[in-house]
């Protein structure tokens with residue numbers, strides 16, 4: 411079965427197959443998952459420079475000025491950082507990860523009950539995505555998409571909803587604190603990101619089974635996340651970016667998305683990342699996205715375009731328009747942003 415979601419000029423193709431997480435362990439990489447040489451993980455022709463290590467921001471304590479400064483410094487250089495003392499209880503994180511892993515352990519037909527190529531459907535299971543832009547190969551990933559606001563989850567496994575609600579509430583509270591601190595650090599009013607600008611949220615529950623030859627595959631192509639900020643939890647240290655990200659014990663990884671780069675008028679970076687696969691153990695990651703409501707107008711903050719010589723770098727647009735371009739350009743950072751440059 412091949413589903414085609416046509417959006418503007420490009421096609422976004424997905425091929426429904428046996429979920430990667432089912433069946434016997436793979437002995438060799440099936441040909442349809444093998445990347446062309448110039449897109450393989452070790453190919454260095456992409457000119458990316460890996461940061462030496464991911465900054466760690468301690469959200470505990472009440473020295474908000476210091477924390478805001480650290481968030482801005484990390485956001486300016488990498489768009490990626492870890493947070494500790496983030497207020498999400500370890501047992502809530504553990505219960506959510508266990509429920510996520512239980513889903514991927516279900517028989518294929520029980521997972522495929524949630525399979526859809528309709529990008530708007532939640533919850534939604536998909537597997538082995540083929541990006542648009544003429545790519546012939548598939549990515550090594552199963553993914554369950556969940557609603558966070560309001561929470562929407564599959565009935566199977568039974569405990570998933572009970573784990574999702576407290577996890578999402580706590581993660582959203584941590585994300586809101588980071589957004590308030592980022593606003594202060596940028597010289598904006600503390601509430602700048604509140605309301606419709608951060609009114610949408612959903613989660614990718616990603617699962618990457620062991621791959622017989624990780625040098626030939628990718629779990630996810632290089633991309634920036636579309637929203638404001640993403641909060642990531644992973645079960646095993648993995649290779650999320652061009653530098654391996656091993657989350658501090660109990661820590662969460664945050665990255666800013668395209669909307670943060672626009673609202674901050676380029677002062678904060680949207681962190682580009684990709685996912686490499688691993689040979690030995692399956693990796694599960696939970697990526698919680700905070701983003702604007704579809705109808706919300708996004709534009710650089712007025713305060714950040716008034717300084718002499720600092721005009722707006724981007725034009726105003728609705729988040730719905732942005733998402734259409736994001737899909738049509740298959741996540742290609744520069745191609746996407748070219749649509750919105752002033």
Ligand SMILES: O=C(O)CCC(=O)C(=O)O
Nearest residue numbers: 614616630650685695697
């Ligand atoms: O699995 C990961 O580490 C990252 C997942 C990701 O980039 C995404 O879901 O957008």
Ligand SMILES: [Fe+2]
Nearest residue numbers: 633634635683
């Ligand atoms: Fe991502």
